[in-house]
Amino acid sequence: MPRVTYISQDEKATTLDIDIGTSVMQAAVLHGVDGIVAECGGSCMCATCHVYVREDMLALCPPMEADEDAMLEGTASPRLPNSRLSCQLVATAQMDGLVVRLPETQT
Amino acid sequence: MAQEPIVILGAGHAGFQLAASLRQHGFEGAVTLVGDEAGLPYQRPPLSKDYLDGKIGLDLLLMRPDAFYHDHRIDYLAATRAEEIDRARKTVRLASGERLHYRHLVLATGARNRVPPLPGIELDGVCYLRTLAETDLLRDRLHAADNIVVIGAGFIGLEFAAVARAHGKNVHIVELTDRAMGRVVSVTTSRFFAEAHARTGVEFGFGAQAARIGGRVTSPMGGRVDHVELANGDKLPADLVLVSIGVVPNGELAAAAGLEVANGIVVDGELATGDINISAIGDCAVFPCDHAAGHMTRLEAVQNAADHARCIADRLVGKAHPYSALPWFWSEQGKLRLQIAGLTQGHDRTALRGATESGEFSVFCYRGETLLGVESINRPADHAHVRRLLAAGRQVSPDEAADLSFDLRAAATARPA
Numbered sequence: 001m002p003r004v005t006y007i008s009q010d011e012k013a014t015t016l017d018i019d020i021g022t023s024v025m026q027a028a029v030l031h032g033v034d035g036i037v038a039e040c041g042g043s044c045m046c047a048t049c050h051v052y053v054r055e056d057m058l059a060l061c062p063p064m065e066a067d068e069d070a071m072l073e074g075t076a077s078p079r080l081p082n083s084r085l086s087c088q089l090v091a092t093a094q095m096d097g098l099v100v101r102l103p104e105t106q107t
Numbered sequence: 108m109a110q111e112p113i114v115i116l117g118a119g120h121a122g123f124q125l126a127a128s129l130r131q132h133g134f135e136g137a138v139t140l141v142g143d144e145a146g147l148p149y150q151r152p153p154l155s156k157d158y159l160d161g162k163i164g165l166d167l168l169l170m171r172p173d174a175f176y177h178d179h180r181i182d183y184l185a186a187t188r189a190e191e192i193d194r195a196r197k198t199v200r201l202a203s204g205e206r207l208h209y210r211h212l213v214l215a216t217g218a219r220n221r222v223p224p225l226p227g228i229e230l231d232g233v234c235y236l237r238t239l240a241e242t243d244l245l246r247d248r249l250h251a252a253d254n255i256v257v258i259g260a261g262f263i264g265l266e267f268a269a270v271a272r273a274h275g276k277n278v279h280i281v282e283l284t285d286r287a288m289g290r291v292v293s294v295t296t297s298r299f300f301a302e303a304h305a306r307t308g309v310e311f312g313f314g315a316q317a318a319r320i321g322g323r324v325t326s327p328m329g330g331r332v333d334h335v336e337l338a339n340g341d342k343l344p345a346d347l348v349l350v351s352i353g354v355v356p357n358g359e360l361a362a363a364a365g366l367e368v369a370n371g372i373v374v375d376g377e378l379a380t381g382d383i384n385i386s387a388i389g390d391c392a393v394f395p396c397d398h399a400a401g402h403m404t405r406l407e408a409v410q411n412a413a414d415h416a417r418c419i420a421d422r423l424v425g426k427a428h429p430y431s432a433l434p435w436f437w438s439e440q441g442k443l444r445l446q447i448a449g450l451t452q453g454h455d456r457t458a459l460r461g462a463t464e465s466g467e468f469s470v471f472c473y474r475g476e477t478l479l480g481v482e483s484i485n486r487p488a489d490h491a492h493v494r495r496l497l498a499a500g501r502q503v504s505p506d507e508a509a510d511l512s513f514d515l516r517a518a519a520t521a522r523p524a
Contacts, residue, residue, distance in 0.1 A: 026167055032175040034131065039413055041150045041157075042167075045437040045446060046410075047491065067444075067487050073516065074491030107417065 002096040006033050006051075009104055018091040024100060025049040025086035035102035042087040044068055048107055049086040050075045051100040058082060060095050077103030110136050111208040112182070113423060114199055116189050116360070117215030118142025120151065121389025121412035123170045125213055128420035130179040139182045139207060141189060141199075144238060147173060148183075152409060154242040155266040156439050160273075161246070168239070192364040194382055213419060214361055214372055214380075214387040218354035218407060223258070227320030232332035233348045236263050245349070252276055252347035256335045258317050260287040262438045264351035265304060269441035272307050279310045279343050281317050281335065283352075290353075291436070293451060293470045296482045299463050303443055312337065320348060354407060356391045369393065371405040376429040378419055386422075388415035397431045398480075398497070399450050410435050433498040435490075446490035449480025449497045458505035460515075461486060469493075471508040478502050488516075495519040 001017040004024055008014075018027040028036040028049075037048035044067045053061060061084060068088045072079050086100065113129065115122045118140050126140045142148060148170045157163045166172075176183045188202040198206040220235045222228060234245045245267075249255075255271050257264045260282035268278045280287075286297040287304075301311060316338040322330035335343045358368035366380045367373040371393030378394060379386050389412035396404035414432035421428060436447040443466075454472035461468035469489040470482045480497070483490040496503065496519040507513045 029170075030166065030172055032171055032178060037413075039409055040437065041153050043152070043156075043437070043439060044487070045439075045444070070486075070488035071491055073488055074494050107414070 002091045002093060002098070004091070004095065004098045004100065006035070007099065007101045008035050009102060018095075020091050020093065022091050023087050024051065024089040024091065024098070027091070028086065035106070036086060037106040038087060039107075044071055044085060044087060047071045047074045047085060048076070050077060050103050050106060051084055051086045051089075052080060052103065053082045053084050053089075054099040054101070055082050057098055060098050061089055062092070064088070075103070076105045076107050111197070111210040112137035112139045113211045113213065114139045114141065114207050114209035115213045115215055116141050116199065117217050117357075117389070117391070118144070118148040118183065118185075119215060119217045119389065119412065120409050121217070121416050122213070122215035123148040124413045124416035125215065125388065125419055126181045126183075127171070127179070128417050129423060130181070132420050132424045132426075134420070134424050136210070137182065138180065139184065139209075140176075141184045141187050141201075141207070143186065143188045144240070145186045146239070147171075147176075147185070149239055150409075151237070154239065155236055155263055156270070159236075159242055159246055159249070159267070160270050165239075189360060192360055192385075194364055194385070197384060209384070211423060212385045214385065214391060215389050215412075215416075216357035216360065216372075216387075216391045218356045218390040220350065221353045221355050223317070223350065223352060225317055225320055227322055227332070228350075230320055230322040230330055230332045231325070232322075232346060233320060233350060235350055236267055237354070245347075248347050249274065249276070254344045255279070255347045255349065256281060256317075256343050256345040257349045257351060258335070259283075259350065259352035260301075260311070260313075261290065261351055261353060262288065264349065265300065265440050266438060267349055267351065268304060268309050269307070269443075272304075272309055273441065277310075278308070279312065279345075280304075281312050281315045281337065281343070283314070283316055285313050287311070291447070291452075292445075292482055293454065293457050293472055295457060295459065295463065295470050296445070296484065299468075299484065300440065300443065300445070303466075304440070307441065312341075315339070320345075354390070356393075356405060358391060361385075361387065361391075369403075373403070377422060377427055378415055378430055379422075386419050388412065388419055394430060396434070396450070397429075398434055399452070404450070406434055408434065408436050433494060435494055444485050444487065446483045446487060447480060448483075448490055448493045449478075451480035451482065454479050456505065458508040460489060460508050460511065469508075471503070471505065473505060476502075476504070478508075492516050492519040
């Protein structure tokens, strides 16, 4: 099971074992990690599950589709080169060790 | 003495979000969340899509796991119905007879299915799609069905039709008006969606009225649906009927307590009712909307529910502000993704960005020169930019909107209001 670490605004780290096929967003919601809103439930419609992936780990993530790229234009916190929507980060074996930082605000 | 709790009636998107936001904002007092359905609060949008289709289970449908309520000291009462509000005593009487005292009461009572007064409406096989229980029943029936009639071509009816067609079922949609999603989208978008569904084999009857649901007797207790008879005498075979003709806001508790109810519970610009100790949010609330020229507006949308909840949470922790969030909506129908930013009702002209034939376009809806809102079909970047643009009170002209070389992103972020 890949392990993913979420770092909140107040530097609190939460590490979760994620089932392969589950998204980084879904795992956060399932385990009550605050800081991910996911208003649309994971349909890539709302841009409220925004995370910053640690720069040296971007290659661990699945490539970005056009829809995600588009919706990242509407995030409440600034879009950075390492911005992703966590509903699109579906866990794979090679994602083990991923670290994501939660933005200041999702709405 | 401990203060009375904030009591939230209704555990849908609005009620849940309010409880969660109060804790997020550091509210320390007691919070009681009352829901009339069994089980934990869940998300409704996936019901008509991934959940109905079996792509996600109950665990991923839940707003949060059980431990969340304990960890955040949210006292959640499931399967609990409120019967009466006593404003003088600041109590709510539950069906059990128990009384909950409140320091502030928030009505997040949502809406219920509109049920047409048709003969045969009580037959087995007549289904709805709003609650989890209704969806579980519908999902079982869907697998066994061959011929499906959908009454009402709104978001829910069309989303369900797309899933049912993908399962190879015969689907016939009966719509009283002359077009699909007529209450919420432009003629261009309406026509595009109807044609797209028709290409997958969905049959439409526009301007068609269901007159009777016919059944055959299966037991002394009643019968099963067998067909839908239209006002013109046509009979459509059906072993499953989905009724999706909209909802009615749940305003009865408020009205019985003497609060103003007019197509929803009437609230002011800060979402307060006429009683300073009672607010209303989400589908049940009708409020003066900044993005509808201040007109009293009631919206049925996750965004509206969640943003209303956050506005009230701010007020209850002493940071009151007028509600001003931009409304937005979405629908997924098969491969088609519809995203709407702003309120387009009452538009008198449109500008098309992209070509409908390409299946990727946006319809910019104007009243006079004022951009009211934009419908984006498989063009999520337009939607993201327009949300930012409208929220900031910016505008683009119809000519700019229709010009694909016009930089919408720059207009959304850089141009002064």
